[in-house]
Amino acid sequence: MTIKVDESAGLRYNKRMIGIGINGVILRVKNNTLGEIWNIPVLGKTLEKWVANTVGTPCQTIECSPVINLAEKIKSVVDRTKPVTVVLYCDTPLVTAKTVETAVLRLTEQKANAVKLPRGCVFRTEYLFEQESLFPQEPAGGGEFEAVRDCESLSRIIDTIRRRILNFHAANGVTIYDYHNTHIDCDVVISKGVVIEPYNFLKGKTIIKNDVRIKPGNYIENCIVGRSVTLDSSRLYDSLVGAETKVGPFAYIRPNTVIGCGCRIGDFVELKNCVIGDGSKVSHLTYIGDAELGKECNVGCGVVFANYDGKNKFKSIVGNRVFIGSNANIVAPVNIADRAFIAAGSTITKEVPTQALAVARARQTLIPNWQGNNYAPPSEAGDSARSFKFVSYSDGIIDAAATEEHNTPQEQTDGSVAQDGAESDEHGFNGTMPE
Numbered sequence: 001m002t003i004k005v006d007e008s009a010g011l012r013y014n015k016r017m018i019g020i021g022i023n024g025v026i027l028r029v030k031n032n033t034l035g036e037i038w039n040i041p042v043l044g045k046t047l048e049k050w051v052a053n054t055v056g057t058p059c060q061t062i063e064c065s066p067v068i069n070l071a072e073k074i075k076s077v078v079d080r081t082k083p084v085t086v087v088l089y090c091d092t093p094l095v096t097a098k099t100v101e102t103a104v105l106r107l108t109e110q111k112a113n114a115v116k117l118p119r120g121c122v123f124r125t126e127y128l129f130e131q132e133s134l135f136p137q138e139p140a141g142g143g144e145f146e147a148v149r150d151c152e153s154l155s156r157i158i159d160t161i162r163r164r165i166l167n168f169h170a171a172n173g174v175t176i177y178d179y180h181n182t183h184i185d186c187d188v189v190i191s192k193g194v195v196i197e198p199y200n201f202l203k204g205k206t207i208i209k210n211d212v213r214i215k216p217g218n219y220i221e222n223c224i225v226g227r228s229v230t231l232d233s234s235r236l237y238d239s240l241v242g243a244e245t246k247v248g249p250f251a252y253i254r255p256n257t258v259i260g261c262g263c264r265i266g267d268f269v270e271l272k273n274c275v276i277g278d279g280s281k282v283s284h285l286t287y288i289g290d291a292e293l294g295k296e297c298n299v300g301c302g303v304v305f306a307n308y309d310g311k312n313k314f315k316s317i318v319g320n321r322v323f324i325g326s327n328a329n330i331v332a333p334v335n336i337a338d339r340a341f342i343a344a345g346s347t348i349t350k351e352v353p354t355q356a357l358a359v360a361r362a363r364q365t366l367i368p369n370w371q372g373n374n375y376a377p378p379s380e381a382g383d384s385a386r387s388f389k390f391v392s393y394s395d396g397i398i399d400a401a402a403t404e405e406h407n408t409p410q411e412q413t414d415g416s417v418a419q420d421g422a423e424s425d426e427h428g429f430n431g432t433m434p435e
Helices: 016-021 047-055 073-076 097-110 125-130 152-173
Strands: 004-006 012-013 024-026 059-063 084-089 114-117 119-123 182-184 200-203 220-223 236-237 265-271 281-289 292-293 304-306 316-318 329-331 334-338
Touching: 024 047, 024 073, 047 059, 047 084, 047 097, 059 073, 073 125, 084 097, 084 125, 097 114, 097 119, 119 125, 152 182, 281 292, 329 334
Parallel strands: 024 059, 024 084, 182 200, 200 220, 220 236, 265 281, 281 304, 292 316, 304 329, 316 334
Antiparallel strands: 004 012, 084 119, 114 119
16 A cells, blocks of 8 residues: 655555545534534644645544435535545544445445445545435444443544554664653654654654663653664653753753754753754753754753843854853853853853853852851851761651750760660661661
């Protein structure tokens, strides 16, 4: 069977079915629980599009209700020059293209007027135009023609579609550890050798290249992920990740971000509308927005690219092999040239030339014996460090916030310090910390 993909509509067309000359009609139905069933999204398509895919040809849609004669409505959207008309319901997304094609071939080979399906029908078009009345079928049966009636049946049908998608990828060399907790949309493309661990969501038009490892807890939507990338507990939207890059854990890659090859994007890093050059490292706790970083840069912990003045966004440009120290602020718009070094804690507002050191912070001042620290006032002469001990309770819970009575060592008559609680309790903890 040859399939043609229409990217704009998200539908797959069967050339053989188009060659026969088929009208496709999808009946839109509602119910009191779910409302407009045709618009319910399921793993990358609405229910209506899942059903339309099985026809293998462009489809028309009409709304129907149990008391409306559908004959005239169907005739109004049908091309009479096409010999076959397939009528399906939008609430049966499990029906397969093979089932529909079999019914069409049976109609044409046996020269029948109609082939009735458990929910739907295949007509000879001329016979359809001879009919004065057609009324909707009630949902009946299960299997491929199980109808979406309520939230429970919807959940069951979604799970069946999800497993079909997972089976497809597994048959093409993708390792999926946990079928129960992996969700992949129908238009996601995954290459051979990819490993997907549990609790992952791959959405939209995402493309995953060879030998990628997707660790638990990722949400990836409309992204291109290069070969041998490792993703760990992160969220990625509308972005590109280059080959052999590591992302996460807990990174947030926002739209229009391009990460080069061999990069390291670490924990609690947020990137937005930026370019990260090959080999660059942004290891942790950093925000980079509206910026371009060159190759082999190092961005320290706590760096912020300040790109917004309350009204407009501004862009920063960073050259190759630039080192940005921890807790620096890069206030856009600003350019930092190749091999520059930004000292930790600096706030950069002006251009930094090639090979320059930029220091923009107050000089450290020391005041010895300062008397203004009310939190920890200077100790008086003769003060000794207080001795704390742990207190054990019968339920085994240990509380380090000991009372004054326990904090003060008690002198025994022989001058030694008493070891309160030295006897073991029923849980085996004797109140004495090991040396």
